[in-house]
Amino acid sequence: MDSTKLMKLRETSGIKIIEITTDLSSYAASDLRKVLEGLLVEKVDRVVVNLSQVSHINSTAVGALVGVAKRLRQNGGDLKICALADNLTRTFNLIGASSVLEIYESENSALAAF
Amino acid sequence: MAKTDIQLKIPSADFYIEPVRAFIGNLAQSLGFPRKRVADIQLVLDEVCSNAVHHGSANDAVGIKLRIAVDAHTLEILVRDTGSGNARQKNWLTRERLLEIETNRSPSSERGHGIFIAKSLADTHEMQPNEAGGTDVRVVFHLLKPNTVEV
Numbered sequence: 001m002d003s004t005k006l007m008k009l010r011e012t013s014g015i016k017i018i019e020i021t022t023d024l025s026s027y028a029a030s031d032l033r034k035v036l037e038g039l040l041v042e043k044v045d046r047v048v049v050n051l052s053q054v055s056h057i058n059s060t061a062v063g064a065l066v067g068v069a070k071r072l073r074q075n076g077g078d079l080k081i082c083a084l085a086d087n088l089t090r091t092f093n094l095i096g097a098s099s100v101l102e103i104y105e106s107e108n109s110a111l112a113a114f
Numbered sequence: 115m116a117k118t119d120i121q122l123k124i125p126s127a128d129f130y131i132e133p134v135r136a137f138i139g140n141l142a143q144s145l146g147f148p149r150k151r152v153a154d155i156q157l158v159l160d161e162v163c164s165n166a167v168h169h170g171s172a173n174d175a176v177g178i179k180l181r182i183a184v185d186a187h188t189l190e191i192l193v194r195d196t197g198s199g200n201a202r203q204k205n206w207l208t209r210e211r212l213l214e215i216e217t218n219r220s221p222s223s224e225r226g227h228g229i230f231i232a233k234s235l236a237d238t239h240e241m242q243p244n245e246a247g248g249t250d251v252r253v254v255f256h257l258l259k260p261n262t263v264e265v
Contacts, residue, residue: 023132025128025131025132025135025160026128026131026132026160026163027128027129027131027132028132030128055153056153056156056157058157058160058161058228059161059225059227059228059231060164060225062227063223063224066221066222066224070222086150087153090150090153091157091231094235095221095230096220096221097221099221100221100222
């Protein structure tokens, strides 16, 4: 899948913002992982993932977010999540990822938390 | 409503899970499942099919089979794979492997949440080896009683 159909990438004050524009089922999740791992290679250290346009996320996608957040933290950075729909919040809570990832109501509050 | 069976076979590739997820969502909605429950059903379908594709298929061409049975009160989904090409671990459903996945699962794990999600969200969740050497996963969702209010 062309990653431009999956997400929009922006940057503000040195923080990379990934706005996901599709549901994150198995197929899109593997592309999300590739894009996130590409950011690690580029030495990006601060990332906000905006999920406001996402109505479905599976455990592969959540796992990719958790994995990249852990690796960023090892280098003093972080990955923060924002704008979760209710059913996404339920999935994060069920897996327990809410206790591992920092989740904010809005993109601005996630950016301000860095 | 009489019990109806729908049978599908899709290639063992992630790409084909998404249209099935959309189909099962539309079907569940048409049957009268509440919005939140439709999302649960779609997530479980995604997780079960993903496991069948990644752990229960020797290659893309072997495919996975789905049997969806509906009646006025239930939606039942059976996902059947034929096992991985690994001769030592053709059937990924071994007691040891399931125990290992369950024991190692934690909030910070990147993988291994799929079975937990399916067990947590489905009203019934069963896994068993099949005659093809793969795994059958059966999940059942019951419709709420008409006077039950979604919260």
